[in-house]
Structure formats: structure tokens, C-alpha cells
Amino acid sequence: MKIIENALTDRGSKYAVSGGPVGSVDEAKAFVKSLCRKKKFARATHNSWAVILPDGPVKNDDGESGAGMVILRMLEREDITGHIIVVTRWFGGTKLGGDRFRRVQDAVRVYLDAADCQSL
Template sequence: MEQKYMNHNNDTVEIEINRSRFISHIERTETEKEAKAFISRIKKEHSSANHNCSAYIVGKSALIQKADDDGEPTGTAGVPILEVLKREELYNVTVVVTRYFGGIKLGAGGLIRAYSSSASAAVKEAGKVFEIDMHPVTVTLDYTFTSKFEHYLNTADITAQNIDYTDKVTYHLLVKTEDIDALKSVLQETTKNTFNFIQDDPVQAESVLKS
């Protein structure tokens, strides 16, 4: 299972630390152009803010990544945000943390904790998307066995994309790689090995996990 990017587009979380407001914005961005456009949009929306600090990672290999302190002391804002993305093993995502200064200085350590906490809160709020290898599987069996087999499908983590009813019943399924053997075993037991089974090469599907 490979963690990829955020679930929602542009989730926003706000926290207050020593009277300063930290508003974190997060969005899925597939390219650096999208990342920069998102940052520009947030800066326009919060043009009166003291700082709009940001970080992004683009691409599965994470070759494209950037952090911007936007006027905060060097290394106290953009880098902590970027480190959250790295720690969470995310890519194709951009975070912008907007700060409205409340009059109390936080110091370097306080800023690092504030921007890190803000980014973490945004990730938690958005939820993560995982890529999972799923095999398209076609199963054909007699009507006699459909009741038991469909009961199994309702309890298993298997997606039925379509069902065709002709002289027999054909199920078009998406099955995780690790669940293939269990599916075959159930079919063998249920149909006394009278089923037809076609398995195609795996494709990547998305699974959402809310923190």
C-alpha cells in the first residue's frame, strides 16, 4: 500500500497560538504549476496576513519539493511544513499556512512547532489516499450458487463493478492481490469447482483513510 496524496481539495484548519492565528490550507496538486497556482491563490485570499508560508512535494519520487518561509526567520516555517509532508510520506500535495500575527513573538522553536502543528492538523483533517493494486477478476457460475457467493461478496472487501445475467451469472470484480487466493477457495467450496475464473493484470485503485 503506497500513500499518495490528500483526499479532499483545499481543506482548511485554523489554530490559535499566543494570539496568532495559523490557518492551514491543503490541496492535492499533481504538478508544480498547480502547486504554485494554489499558493498564489491563497496569498491573494489572505493578502492582509503577515505570512503565507508553504511547502509542496510533486511526484512519486519526490524530486520536486520546495519550502518557502515567506518572511518568517529562515527554516522556521516552510521547512517544518515540508518535514510533515515527508514524515507522512505524501506527494502531489501542497500546504500553505497563513499567519496573522497576534502581537506575541514565538521565537524560532515556537514558530517551528506552530507551523509543524498546523501542517499536521491539515493532513489529519483532509485524510490520506492510498494506492492499492487491484486485480480485475471475472467470475462465472451457475445461478444455483449465486446466493452463497453474493453473501460472501457482501462480507468481503471486494468491489463488484458489474453483474451480467445470461444462461449463467458473470461477476466483474476488483480484488486486492492478497485476497485472490481466498476468493478462489470460496468459489471452489461453494461451486464444487464448477466456476470459471479470469484474472487480469493489476490496476491501481484509490482507498481513502481518514486519520
């Protein structure tokens, strides 16, 4: 599990991004559950995630409507399968509107750049 805790901030909201290899929906859910064992992540406003598995794509917005699809599209563009990416947001008090999708993209890009997506 790779975790980048201070990936970015925007108007008070803070973002982290995490990821790792998974081979099934159950493993993906276990990954998120493991991440949320850390008190900081359990208290987050959203832990949105996506993964492309042999059975097809799986995503979860965790209340951040549309965030899972943004992550999924980036995984598809990079042709990354069997690797979950979780974008965590702690709400900072100011609604970001459509910018929240750009921040999810930015967080995924931070993860992919740090992980060297060729090795995923």
C-alpha cells in the same frame, strides 16, 4: 482546495492551514495565488508552503524562516506527494521564538487529521 481557517492561536497569532493536489511548481504557485485572492489571506503576515513533486521537493517560507522545511519534513514523514500544504499566520504582536515551528507542525497536523492523510 481545503481551507481550515481557525486552525489554532498562540499569543495573539492566528493560524490557518490549506491544501490541495498540485502537479508542478507552477500549479503550486497558482494554488497560493488563488488562496491569496481571498483578502484575509492576502493580508496575512506569512503564507508558508511546501509540496513534494516528481521533480523533487519545493518550499517557500514567505518570510517565516524555516517554516517551509517544517512542512516539507511532515509531508516526507507521511509520504505525501503531489499535495501542497500552506500554513498561514497572522502575527499577533508577540514573537513566538522557536515555538513558531511547533505551531507550524500543529497546523499541518490539524490539516492531515482533517483530510485523513490516507486519501491524499
